[in-house]
Amino acid sequence: MTKKKTNQLEQDDKKYIWHPFTQMKDYSEETPLIVEKAKGSYLIDTNGRRYIDGVSSLWVNIHGHRKKEIDQAIRKQIRQVSHSTLLGLSNIPAIRLAKKLVQIAPRGLNRVFYSDNGSTAVEVALKIAFQYWQQRSKPHRQKTRFICLKNAYHGDTLGAVSVGGIELFHDTYRLLLFKTYKIASPYCYRCSLKKKYPGCQLACLNQCEKVMEKNHHRIAAMVLEPEVQAAGGMLVSPPGYLKGVKRLCTKYSILLIADEVAVGFGRTGKMFACEHEGVTPDIMAVAKGITGGYLPLAATLTTEEIYQAFLGEYREFKTFFHGHTYTGNQLACAAALANLGIFEKEKTLKKLQLKISYLKNKLKSLTSLSRVGEIRQKGFMVGIELVKDKRTKEPYPLEDKIGIRVTSEARKRGVVIRPLGNVIVLMPPLSISYREMDKLIRVIYESIREVTED
Numbered sequence: 001m002t003k004k005k006t007n008q009l010e011q012d013d014k015k016y017i018w019h020p021f022t023q024m025k026d027y028s029e030e031t032p033l034i035v036e037k038a039k040g041s042y043l044i045d046t047n048g049r050r051y052i053d054g055v056s057s058l059w060v061n062i063h064g065h066r067k068k069e070i071d072q073a074i075r076k077q078i079r080q081v082s083h084s085t086l087l088g089l090s091n092i093p094a095i096r097l098a099k100k101l102v103q104i105a106p107r108g109l110n111r112v113f114y115s116d117n118g119s120t121a122v123e124v125a126l127k128i129a130f131q132y133w134q135q136r137s138k139p140h141r142q143k144t145r146f147i148c149l150k151n152a153y154h155g156d157t158l159g160a161v162s163v164g165g166i167e168l169f170h171d172t173y174r175l176l177l178f179k180t181y182k183i184a185s186p187y188c189y190r191c192s193l194k195k196k197y198p199g200c201q202l203a204c205l206n207q208c209e210k211v212m213e214k215n216h217h218r219i220a221a222m223v224l225e226p227e228v229q230a231a232g233g234m235l236v237s238p239p240g241y242l243k244g245v246k247r248l249c250t251k252y253s254i255l256l257i258a259d260e261v262a263v264g265f266g267r268t269g270k271m272f273a274c275e276h277e278g279v280t281p282d283i284m285a286v287a288k289g290i291t292g293g294y295l296p297l298a299a300t301l302t303t304e305e306i307y308q309a310f311l312g313e314y315r316e317f318k319t320f321f322h323g324h325t326y327t328g329n330q331l332a333c334a335a336a337l338a339n340l341g342i343f344e345k346e347k348t349l350k351k352l353q354l355k356i357s358y359l360k361n362k363l364k365s366l367t368s369l370s371r372v373g374e375i376r377q378k379g380f381m382v383g384i385e386l387v388k389d390k391r392t393k394e395p396y397p398l399e400d401k402i403g404i405r406v407t408s409e410a411r412k413r414g415v416v417i418r419p420l421g422n423v424i425v426l427m428p429p430l431s432i433s434y435r436e437m438d439k440l441i442r443v444i445y446e447s448i449r450e451v452t453e454d
């Protein structure tokens with residue numbers, strides 16, 4: 001694209017777009033990166049510069065950009081129909097995808113409710129959990145509240161924000177939110193109980209149990225991100241945590257909602273993160289990777305038992321009165337089917353295991369940097385927490401914008417990443433090559449060094 005056209009786009013971008021999660025004052029002072037095309041692990045801007053897509057276009061891309069099978073599946077579907085409603089009608093890709101999701105989901109989840117993004121998938125989960133108890137016998141109708149975790153992120157709509165626990169994102173809206181029971185986050189590097197795994201014997205679960213023991217008659221469900229609290233800073237839960245939560249939920253008749261929006265579809269090395277601990281939640285929300293990073297689509301899966309609680313005569317009004325206009329969109333479902341087909345055809349998860357170990361080894365090179373406090377990894381989710389002082393773990397003040405400064409250094413070196421506060425996030429497409437991983441880690445090393453070493 002000519003320099004002139006690019007300049008015009010840059011001006012119009014700043015003039016017309018309000019970017020998400022972005023301080024537009026800062027943005028307006030920088031040169032925007034305008035993506036024109038992409039291929040495999042690379043994004044290509046209007047100046048023809050190539051960048052490794054180090055966060056999979058915000059955690060969604062799986063098999064790389066312009067993946068032949070997904071491109072074709074969408075084209076093929078366009079020749080049939082692009083969208084018809086799922087309210088009272090059905091369609092072929094939505095049916096096929098629902099069947100496929102049930103086949104690959106943790107055993108026992110066998111009903112699929114579609115929506116179009118992670119936040120709505122969570123809203124659906126919360127409303128289903130709430131309504132489930134309302135439609136049971138009278139004493140159960142007091143079960144209206146939720147347990148959630150500090151540092152949790154479940155999306156930006158108000159229900160999802162209510163069960164969120166990231167002060168920076170969520171505090172502003174406090175007066176708009178419903179009340180929850182918020183318990184400690186399994187953030188071992190900064191354990192709120194000042195204990196160490198495994199000596200702690202998961203003491204954080206005792207706190208969870210105390211809340212349940214006292215309030216279970218008022219609690220509809222507990223919601224969490226299994227294995228990794230992603231937006232909270234890639235906080236990897238200690239082994240046994242998820243299983244422990246499941247055990248407590250069962251003991252106190254509390255539904256377990258697993259938000260697999262970030263961790264689902266291979267991200268952690270297994271198709272779904274719950275598989276790491278053999279847990280079947282009562283409700284599971286998926287989105288991000290479901291279409292391989294092509295189109296917005298989400299789903300909320302439930303057990304048969306929950307589904308059955310919504311059946312009745314129309315006049316009983318047990319219907320789940322909820323739905324989004326583009327629910328079950330054919331193009332998105334066709335993309336998702338192609339995405340899942342590639343997992344099988346290319347044995348994506350099998351090949352991923354070696355890449356995960358390779359990445360783990362490569363990441364070790366970063367430990368020598370004096371401001372790298374902790375490197376957390378679960379599969380292809382990585383968080384590198386930068387600290388002012390390694391020994392005391394003193395964090396950088398947010399206003400230092402340390403993460404932002406590292407990511408802009410990385411951009412100069414041909415890597416696109418996005419930080420979470422002081423945590424540098426790496427989430428490359430599962431299809432990234434070994435050479436591309438080398439480059440990614442080299443650039444991250446150089447960028448952190450440039451910004452943090454005196």
Ligand SMILES: *Cc1c(COP(=O)(O)O)cnc(C)c1O
Pocket residue numbers: 116117118119120122153154155156225230231259260261262263287288
């Ligand atoms: C991204 C995310 C969401 C929200 O998804 P959107 O598609 O952005 O609405 C919800 N839960 C988790 C765990 C996420 O990472």
